[in-house]
Amino acid sequence: MRLIIKDLCHRYDDLVVLDGIDLTVQEGEVLAVIGPSGCGKSTLLGIAGGIVAPTSGTIAVAGEVPDGCLNPVTFIFQDFALLPWRSVEDNLALVLEHHPLSAAERRERIESGLRRMGLWDFRKALPKQLSGGMRQRVGIARALAVRPAMLLLDEPLSALDAQTRELLMEDFLALWQRERTTAVYVTHNLDEALRLADRVAVLSRRPGRLREIVTIEEPRDQRLEPSAQAHLAAVRDRLWHLIRAEAQLADREIADA
Numbered sequence: 001m002r003l004i005i006k007d008l009c010h011r012y013d014d015l016v017v018l019d020g021i022d023l024t025v026q027e028g029e030v031l032a033v034i035g036p037s038g039c040g041k042s043t044l045l046g047i048a049g050g051i052v053a054p055t056s057g058t059i060a061v062a063g064e065v066p067d068g069c070l071n072p073v074t075f076i077f078q079d080f081a082l083l084p085w086r087s088v089e090d091n092l093a094l095v096l097e098h099h100p101l102s103a104a105e106r107r108e109r110i111e112s113g114l115r116r117m118g119l120w121d122f123r124k125a126l127p128k129q130l131s132g133g134m135r136q137r138v139g140i141a142r143a144l145a146v147r148p149a150m151l152l153l154d155e156p157l158s159a160l161d162a163q164t165r166e167l168l169m170e171d172f173l174a175l176w177q178r179e180r181t182t183a184v185y186v187t188h189n190l191d192e193a194l195r196l197a198d199r200v201a202v203l204s205r206r207p208g209r210l211r212e213i214v215t216i217e218e219p220r221d222q223r224l225e226p227s228a229q230a231h232l233a234a235v236r237d238r239l240w241h242l243i244r245a246e247a248q249l250a251d252r253e254i255a256d257a
């Protein structure tokens with residue numbers, strides 16, 4: 001599925017947050033969005049997912065959805081957004097509840113989501129009994145259970161320690177290798193963007209404007225190879241150059257506020 005954003009502007013009362021964003025996310029593409037704190041990344045994602053109505057501009061989706069897709073555009077959040085009183089499997093069941101599925105199909109979706117994320121043995125556990133990384137795996141399994149056409153990820157790894165982040169990045173890589181689900185991935189972390197994205201959209205400080213879209217040419221599965229490092233270092237330098245001054249200014253604005 002493709003996402004097409006045209007001349008998007010958004011204000012919260014007098015606060016202009018996004019200004020004149022034109023962006024197309026291609027079918028099967030992973031687009032990372034980076035930019036200073038408060039520049040409107042989460043707002044952009046919320047608008048793309050239809051949970052925030054933009055002040056002006058248009059958002060459209062186009063293209064095929066996978067067989068059995070129940071929710072074409074699906075979020076994965078930083079704080080996992082699990083119901084603490086429900087077991088792991090019941091958190092997955094929740095997103096299937098209002099869909100006309102047979103009991104067997106419901107079970108199959110839950111089981112396949114849990115198995116793919118290595119959670120089958122933990123299906124009866126409550127979220128509080130799991131580590132942060134496992135909780136986010138539940139969040140991912142829950143998103144996969146609806147067979148989405150597009151994933152909107154809002155800093156999905158930022159609450160996790162470095163090792164767990166690394167493991168979950170491998171999970172995302174395997175996911176995108178297997179399913180080619182279109183994704184918009186908001187992050188503060190350049191390493192995540194460099195590892196996971198096809199292109200990186202850089203927003204300015206608020207009001208967020210699209211400064212540049214940087215393409216990462218190296219195939220995702222070769223980015224740890226020594227031969228990829230020169231290209232990735234050049235992309236990193238470019239991205240850092242773009243965000244550094246904006247981040248410093250945004251920091252000062254926050255400190256002065």
Ligand SMILES: Nc1ncnc2c1ncn2[C@@H]1O[C@H](COP(=O)(O)OP(=O)(O)OP(=O)(O)O)[C@@H](O)[C@H]1O
Binds near residue numbers: 012017037040
């Ligand atoms: N519902 C809201 N009502 C009013 N202001 C809001 C609302 N949501 C966000 N904002 C403000 O809009 C601006 C952009 O917020 P947003 O969360 O989209 O930015 P962000 O780039 O995702 O930030 P961060 O990187 O810190 O997560 C911020 O100044 C924020 O305080």
